[in-house]
Amino acid sequence: MSKQLQFKLVLLGESAVGKSSLVLRFVKDQFDDYRESTIGAAFLTQTVTLDDQTTVKFEIWDTAGQERYKSLAPMYYRNANCAVVVYDITQAASLEKARSWIRELQRQADPSIVIALCGNKADLSARRQVSEEEAKKYAEEEGLMWAETSAKTGEGVQEIFTAIAKKLPQNAPPSARGGRPGTSARTGVDLTKQATGAPGQNEPCNC
């Protein structure tokens, strides 16, 4: 029997390291050299097929720029199953920022969250300021997944998302703390649906 698992994935990292570009490459296999700061579409989904039996659907949350002045809402971290923390290999300071985002995740997110540290702009290795060894060592110390990617060429992008998909729990609901294995598993009420069996507006009192 085939199954589809759904997970919430959040992106983090300093402005302009290529968070949105990475997602755009992953979701639509596109790249735009002069992409403006994120506007308009900050809720994307993409499915990764692991084998004949299993597909993993990522519900991807972009920061929508709220990271710029450290104003991300607790809602952003809530029930996140995995996080991609991005730095720019040509900017040493962006790795420092990534470290602080990882500390923030360890503080705010569920302890079971899967974190991938992602060195983007690998196509610009001529201007590299962050060595592979340094980033890899840090990732190992913190127990994070790590890879270098290029949203521009596509290098490593599919691979890192697939690796995350494989690392996520394939059986039990992903998070002990109310994480949503899939929208279909939502237990609450659906506002977009009218009540079943209760005819529309102006329904008289039942008394």
Next chain:
Amino acid sequence: MDEEYDVIVLGTGLTECILSGLLSVEGKKVLHMDRNDYYGGDSASLNLTQLYRKFRPDQTPAAELGRDRDYAVDLIPKFIIASGELTRILVHTDVTRYLEFKQIAGSFVYRDGKISKVPSTEMEAVKSPLMGLFEKRRAKKFFEFLQGWKDEDPATHQGIDLDKDTMKVVYEKFGLEPGTQDFIGHAMALYLDDDYKTKPARPAYERIVLYTSSMARYGKSPYIYPLYGLGELPQAFARLSAIYGGTYMLDKPIDEIVTDASGKFVGVRSGNETVKAKAVVGDPSYFGAGKPIEGGKLRVVEEGKVIRAICFLKHPIPGTDDADSAQIIIPQNQVGRRNDIYIAMVSSTHNVCAKDVYVAIVSTIVETDRPEQEILPGLQLLGTIHDKFVSVSSFYAPTSGGESDQIFITRSYDATSHFETVVDDVQNVWKRIIGKDLVLKKREVELEA
């Protein structure tokens, strides 16, 4: 901070965040700031650390309460009425995708010393101790009248003119007893006092219809509630704003509203930086609420005070069938007051506190100089209160519409039990800023790969 904005929004309460979201979708360039390091302003939900910082700065949270992050304690006690305007805005703007809702399990009303469930089905109504047998028949006729009302069909009016006749006249026509009137006017139409009885009946009719249609929607009570607390609502609208280009700055002290010689808004000063914008929107606390006026302009006036007691319980409220959440209304007549006392209770089912903890907020509009005495009838219904955080807060309204100086001030959160007056304020402020009625547009469909 060197850019110029269309609108600066001050305070991240729900009213401001809905406005910010809608303004951003409309294409306005918005800068949204808050002096606090958390979202929500007066409508925030706080974790234990934040709650103690606010109420007991000299103490640390009691360890036996459990993990800090399991708590999201609402500062204002409100629920979402299922068929109301806030629900419509949530659905139209599609922010429902960031939120998850649960029903509130029960709605209760206090009468003659005990509480009873507000009937939600015919079966419950027949069994309800709220009315005697004959009164039930009279009430049935009354509800049939409301249910059958059609503006265009005079045959359904039974001689009543909703726009001229008072609610008192309507009650008398059906011969309803004072106790039944209390229950209908306060537990269903959700009036806080009895002033409505001497006014034309239409608003009361509309409120009863809102209540009953909300009740019919999900069954157990007319209310729904967002998991992780009401503070999720402003966060969701802030995200909507950010997605449409809104800029967010928390933890930003606001030192001055800068105006030109004619008093027109120029910008907002924080420290020695001034950000310019065409207009400013904000909650009363950013415009002198609660501070002495020093030569400046009086921009907000106090309209009254609300007392709210946040109570931690280690058990459900007695008499509610162990409901995991409830509203209890104590109609003013029952306890010799002018304003109703409300109890709003939620629990770990709504991910707002540790397991086996129940958070009940008792509130009312202050009528005397001893407000804590006034909420005693509510506190007494709760059983043993494990801990209690009491606040008395003034509510403010702007002194002017803001069209002339481009300073648009929202209203404080009132004592009503749901968010409908918040939406009224959003619509009102929108019209003042934009000059047109708010028309909700459906958000574009997401990219689905």
